[in-house]
Amino acid sequence: MYRCLTRATLLAILALSGLLPAAVPAASLSDTIDAIRGAVVAVGTYEATRRPPANFLGTGFVVGDGTWVITNAHVVDKPLDPVKREFPAVFAGRGNEFATIEAKIVQTDPEHDLALLKLLGAPLPTRFRLAGGLPREGQEIAFTGFPIGVVLGLYPVTHRGIVSAITPVAIPAPSAGQLDANAIRRLSRPFNVLQLDATAYPGNSGSPLYDPASGRVYGVINSVFIKETKENVIQKPSGITYAIPVEYLQALMRKAGAGN
Incomplete structure (x- = not known):
C-alpha cells in the first residue's frame, strides 16, 4: 500500500538526497554592518x-x-x-x-x-548600493549613523526596526490656520515618505536606511525636515522616524552624472 507524502516530507527527502540545492543562509545584520x-x-x-x-x-x-x-x-x-x-x-x-x-x-x-x-580626493573603498524600489510595509530595516555626534570619536551606531507605513509627507490639517508655509508648499507637490518603527536622533540626519541582509539602501533618514511638515498640527513632536525614499536619491545622482 502506498501512502501520500506531504509536500514538506517530499521536499525533505529531496534535500537529503541532494536533488535540491542547499539553502543559502541570509547574511545577518552583524555581517552587513561589518561590510x-x-x-x-x-x-x-x-x-x-x-x-x-x-x-x-x-x-x-x-x-x-x-x-x-x-x-x-x-x-x-x-x-x-x-x-x-x-x-x-x-x-x-x-x-x-x-x-x-x-x-x-x-x-x-x-x-x-x-x-x-x-x-576632493581618492575614492573611499567601501560604498553602498541603492535598492531598486521601495521596501514593503512591515519589512525589516536598519540604519547606521552618528546619533550623538562625534564627541567621543567616529563610532557609528546602528538601529533597526520596520517600515510601519508609506505615507504622504504632508497631511491636510483640520483648518487652514494650522498650516505653515512649508506644509502648504508640500501639499501642492505631495510625495510619499517612509514612516519607521525605529528611533532616530538629530545626528542621524543623512543616515542610510538599508536592508539588514543585503545592505542595499532604501532611503535617507530625516529627523527634521519631514517631522516639521508632517507633524505641524502636533504640539510636541512624536518619536516617529521618517526617511526619504531611494527614488529621489537616484534622481539626484543621475542629474549629477554620479551613476547609481
Missing part, C-alpha cells in the same frame, strides 16, 4: 584655526564610484566663513583614527531635503 561600516561617514565643516577644527553637522554615506556622498540638504546649508577658509568636509574612519576629506556640494534637492557631495 558597510566604512561607507558611513560624518558630514560637517573644517576650519584649521577653530578648536576643535572639525564641526560635525550630520551623517552621510558613500555611493557610486566611492567619491560621492549622500546626506540631507539641511545638514550642509550652513553658511561658511571664507575668511577663515572653512570648507565642507567628510570624516571617514573609526574612533579617533579618521581622515578629514574636503568635499564640494555638487547638487541639492531642497524639496526632498537631499544633497550630493563630491569628495
